[in-house]
Amino acid sequence: MQTASFTGFIKAIFYMIAFYYVFRFLAKLFLPLIVKKVVEKAGQNMQQQQQNNWQKTQNKEEVIFNPTNAKNPRETKKVGDYVDYEEID
Numbered sequence: 001m002q003t004a005s006f007t008g009f010i011k012a013i014f015y016m017i018a019f020y021y022v023f024r025f026l027a028k029l030f031l032p033l034i035v036k037k038v039v040e041k042a043g044q045n046m047q048q049q050q051q052n053n054w055q056k057t058q059n060k061e062e063v064i065f066n067p068t069n070a071k072n073p074r075e076t077k078k079v080g081d082y083v084d085y086e087e088i089d
Helices: 006-059 069-070
Strands: none
Touching: none
């Protein structure tokens, strides 16, 4: 069975700190590039979907308009009056 030594503990702490700073450095270098690529890809997907929707609407020949709904919009029901309460000390 092995026992832990103080020098092994110090080495482990040193490696953890070194890994943390190397990871931060690499993240500062590559993270903006990765985010830029993701945003560009999302923009391309949105543009492609918009073009597909536009083509679908261009292919339709009939547009159905129901004027009865336009003349009589849905009325909201009034339940009661609004009462404002004040706190009395």
